[in-house]
Amino acid sequence: MRQVYLDNAATTPLLPEIADEMMPYLGKYFANPSCLHDWGDAPREAMENARLQVANLIGARSEEIIFTGSGTESNNFAIKGLAMARQAKGKHVVVSAIEHFSVLHSAKTLEKWGFEVTLVPVDGQGLVDPDAVRQSLRPDTVLVSIMHANSEVGTIQPIAEIARITRENNVLFHTDAVATAGTIPVDVTGLGVDALSLAASQFYGPKGAGALWLKKGVRIMPLLDGGVQEGGRRAGTEDVPAIVGLGKAAQLAAGSLTDRLNRLTSLRDRLLAELPAKIEHVIVTGVALPAQHRLPGHASFCVEFIEGESMLMLLNIQGVAVASGSACTSRALKASHVLIAMGLSHELAQGSILFTLGIDNNHEDVDYVLEVMPPAVDRLRQMSPLYAKFTRTGKGGG
Amino acid sequence: MPIYSEKVMEHFMHPRNVGEIENPDGVGNVGNPVCGDMMSFYIKVKDNRLEDVKFKTFGCGAAIAVSSIVSEMAIGRTLDEARNITAQLVADELEGLPKNKFHCSNLGAEALNNAIDDYLEKKKKQGGEE
Numbered sequence: 001m002r003q004v005y006l007d008n009a010a011t012t013p014l015l016p017e018i019a020d021e022m023m024p025y026l027g028k029y030f031a032n033p034s035c036l037h038d039w040g041d042a043p044r045e046a047m048e049n050a051r052l053q054v055a056n057l058i059g060a061r062s063e064e065i066i067f068t069g070s071g072t073e074s075n076n077f078a079i080k081g082l083a084m085a086r087q088a089k090g091k092h093v094v095v096s097a098i099e100h101f102s103v104l105h106s107a108k109t110l111e112k113w114g115f116e117v118t119l120v121p122v123d124g125q126g127l128v129d130p131d132a133v134r135q136s137l138r139p140d141t142v143l144v145s146i147m148h149a150n151s152e153v154g155t156i157q158p159i160a161e162i163a164r165i166t167r168e169n170n171v172l173f174h175t176d177a178v179a180t181a182g183t184i185p186v187d188v189t190g191l192g193v194d195a196l197s198l199a200a201s202q203f204y205g206p207k208g209a210g211a212l213w214l215k216k217g218v219r220i221m222p223l224l225d226g227g228v229q230e231g232g233r234r235a236g237t238e239d240v241p242a243i244v245g246l247g248k249a250a251q252l253a254a255g256s257l258t259d260r261l262n263r264l265t266s267l268r269d270r271l272l273a274e275l276p277a278k279i280e281h282v283i284v285t286g287v288a289l290p291a292q293h294r295l296p297g298h299a300s301f302c303v304e305f306i307e308g309e310s311m312l313m314l315l316n317i318q319g320v321a322v323a324s325g326s327a328c329t330s331r332a333l334k335a336s337h338v339l340i341a342m343g344l345s346h347e348l349a350q351g352s353i354l355f356t357l358g359i360d361n362n363h364e365d366v367d368y369v370l371e372v373m374p375p376a377v378d379r380l381r382q383m384s385p386l387y388a389k390f391t392r393t394g395k396g397g398g
Numbered sequence: 399m400p401i402y403s404e405k406v407m408e409h410f411m412h413p414r415n416v417g418e419i420e421n422p423d424g425v426g427n428v429g430n431p432v433c434g435d436m437m438s439f440y441i442k443v444k445d446n447r448l449e450d451v452k453f454k455t456f457g458c459g460a461a462i463a464v465s466s467i468v469s470e471m472a473i474g475r476t477l478d479e480a481r482n483i484t485a486q487l488v489a490d491e492l493e494g495l496p497k498n499k500f501h502c503s504n505l506g507a508e509a510l511n512n513a514i515d516d517y518l519e520k521k522k523k524q525g526g527e528e
Contacts, residue, residue: 346432
């Protein structure tokens with residue numbers, strides 16, 4: 001049976017050439033890069049090379065890159081570390097309602113530490129209004145964090161516009177670029193931000209390898225105390241193989257960004273156009289066609305009258321791996337906070353389904369999804385009391 | 399999907415007794431869209447026995463498997479016997495349910511009970527009219 005992996009937002013596969021690049025650092029170059037003897041040279045040089053590769057991907061200087069263990073760590077570090085380093089100035093932080101939990105829950109922790117947090121709303125497409133950010137600012141605001149793009153609905157935010165507002169008001173601006181770095185062009189100067197999170201596991205690198213870019217001169221409170229690794233800002237012996245993998249992933253992404261983007265966009269646009277044409281009562285979540293402010297490989301929908309997990313299971317049986325934001329698929333059994341913040345009803349949000357394409361996918365994969373998805377939906381609708389009610393009364397459709 | 403037992407997968411893939419009953423003797427509804435699972439059970443009663451049980455379910459794989467097996471466990475039972483079908487029995491019959499799904503998706507026994515209540519109430523009303 002055909003196997004189609006369409007869950008690249010969860011994680012991308014590790015490219016074989018990246019794995020190959022990492023292997024020596026799991027073997028003969030095992031040494032601690034902090035060591036002064038000869039053994040430390042190769043891992044240290046490889047790490048600094050990776051730092052430059054990551055810096056080049058986002059138009060930064062290599063001394064501004066701090067390696068972390070994940071995108072989640074980068075976000076925790078940015079939110080807690082930047083706010084705590086500025087608490088003498090004020091204790092107010094602004095984040096959007098659709099941030100990743102590593103940002104939202106870090107903001108919650110700040111509340112426990114005496115900060116106040118304002119959640120900026122989004123519109124029906126998941127877009128943050130820069131004016132809403134402006135209105136949320138107070139004299140004691142020390143940090144704004146708005147994600148570059150959302151991995152559940154694919155919406156790309158107007159970061160440069162928001163950065164103009166934070167700069168005018170002398171407030172630090174962090175962006176979670178985990179969904180964008182290595183996928184679309186990311187340039188820290190063009191974006192105008194002060195800090196940016198990224199992770200290798202989203203662009204064909206290994207898991208356990210993230211980075212926080214921090215503009216030169218910006219102070220941050222470390223989360224991990226210990227040695228002076230990463231300029232004393234992130235203690236702990238570095239995971240050199242993972243860092244080498246991140247660097248290689250950054251180099252490969254920088255070299256093929258346009259190719260990847262065009263390829264993914266053409267596949268995405270077919271899903272966005274053809275799935276709702278083939279199945280009645282399907283809505284696109286996020287930005288619909290022409291989908292400029294949308295991640296290139298990202299097609300997300302809500303299918304009315306049925307629930308996401310059962311859809312996911314039927315597709316899984318057909319060899320298609322997807323994700324859903326329904327309550328049943330989350331361990332917390334809550335519907336996606338992103339879809340609810342966008343104003344979708346719980347009923348509709350339960351029917352969430354998310355296809356995230358990768359560089360291994362092709363048009364035959366899309367054909368296959370378009371072939372197996374309609375009968376799966378039909379089958380679940382035949383079982384659904386909501387669909388029965390709709391066909392009886394014509395009511396309940398959205 | 400190893401979070402579910404083979405039995406759950408089997409009932410999810412081949413659910414028994416899906417549908418509605420025309421002019422049912424009782425209907426029972428449970429759940430709401432916030433929790434993510436909704437079930438409607440329809441029953442036909444003859445000589446105090448469940449002659450037929452059908453269901454429609456909106457929900458996850460567990461919810462569909464639960465509905466299917468409850469319908470199977472209920473058909474042919476007396477009303478009192480059917481009352482004894484509990485969420486725990488349903489989970490056992492399915493060779494276990496994931497912990498976090500036990501409460502939210504395991505609503506089949508409750509829906510069946512509601513349908514029996516509905517039947518008895520209707521009967522009482524009819525009795526009063528006679």
